[in-house]
Amino acid sequence: MAIRRGRGVAAINYPTGMNLGGDPTQALVHSTPTGNFMVTLSSVDLGQGMKQIMAQICAETIGVPTDRVVVDTADTDTGPHCMGTFASRGTHRAGNAVIQAAREARQVMLEVAAEELEVNASDLETDGQGNILVKGAPQKSISIFDVALSAHFKRGRSISGRGMFLIPRSYPEKETGAMKPSTCYAHACTVAEVEVDDETGEVTVLTVKNVFEIGRALNPKMVEQQLVGGSWMGISHALYETTEPYYPNRDHGGTDFNQYLMPGPGDLAETEIIVLERPSADGPYGAKGPGEMCANPQIPAVANAVFDAVGVRIDTLPITPERILRALKAQAAN
Amino acid sequence: MAKVPVQFTLNGSEKAEFVDSGTTLLHALRDKIGDTSPKGGCHQGTCGACSVIIDGELRLSCLTLAETCNGVAITTTAGLSEAGVLHPLQRAFLEAFATQCGFCTPGMIMAAKVLLDHTPNPSRDEVVEALSGNICRCTGYEPIIQAVLTAARSNSQNAA
Incomplete structure (x- = not known):
């Protein structure tokens, strides 16, 4: 039984807006x-x-x-x-x-x-x-x-x-199913380093290094603010937050902030943010949508880091100690 | 049931209200007196958004009965600025971009003020500890921690 360290990387391609009928x-x-x-x-x-x-x-x-x-x-x-x-x-x-x-x-x-x-x-x-x-x-x-x-x-x-x-609405081509769900994509890449206690299943995120490509940053300080908060939220999604931990069974869902967990100010990973600006062709003054994207890449990066640390693939969020221990047990049984 | 008279000082001015027995201080402040700076987040003492300062101590106004507040001095975030000049904590929050939706901000500032009143030059760990009863959804906490540390530094420079 030991604390095991792992590193994971993930890159995402994020559409700005949606296209469900224009x-x-x-x-x-x-x-x-x-x-x-x-x-x-x-x-x-x-x-x-x-x-x-x-x-x-x-x-x-x-x-x-x-x-x-x-x-x-x-x-x-x-x-x-x-x-x-x-x-x-x-x-x-x-x-x-x-x-x-x-x-x-x-x-x-x-x-x-x-x-x-x-x-x-x-x-x-x-x-x-x-x-x-x-x-x-x-x-x-x-x-x-x-x-x-x-x-x-x-x-x-x-x-x-x-x-x-x-x-405008984009209809899929009948033959291939190809369509244009979005005209504008933002991008991000995250490297996460974690420690996993293989006795308790507990994950500690040590560092999160994020690069975001967001078109032109129309207000760089507000972009940074969004990305720092989003990176934290991504870790929260990866490891903590759920309303239904045993979905589709509704039991044990959190009913308040004592049970619906999020990392607090004492649980912060060392976070780095780098912004790349490649102005978009159809965005206002080159902007894209960095909003939700900023909380996405941390999730697969943490999952990959957990795999790197202890060799189990957790494909259900959040990656709780219980899920890690069950996976480790299944791995040992094989 | 008969209403209960309550008298206290809010941000330096005398307030008197009749409240129903069992009324929370949060409800009395927001809906009776009209100081909406304390926010009602969870109404059960887990989010910290309703934090106020009562006789120098950080208190959760959603768990404090108004009728227990006779004779006390209450400070809220609405009372921090003087003649339109922001309190150093308010300025630091502004300049550090430590607020997004703003709902947790008054509670964070109250928690930070009590910390700085007792510990003018806190370590980062002390700031984290002081904010640990307050939940924020937007910022990831780091800008808030930095704002409190910045306000502490500007206070000590003014004192020097």
């Missing part, structure tokens, strides 16, 4: 009378940072500072339609819709500015600080604040835009 999201953008911009969505921010990212995307497209954008995701009854925030689709689908809406709003904004400055709209550019300038003659300019006031009270224009992003 995958649409819509967005609306409009300016307030003082030149702030509202983004209206039904996509929900549940802590992953949707509002921040949509504000950045809108600001980048229109050419204003991010703090000039307010994102309203208040109400799925009244907002423009979104399939939902799941399958790591939020940034990709809603982001593309926001870009389209913001482009339309920007065009109206430039047309109003062009009337005020008596130039062609195509000769105008934004400085990213809230001003519109004549290309090559930046001394001739107008603030977006004044453009919005003019649009509202003088020109009778609505500085607004509509955005729609749809991944």
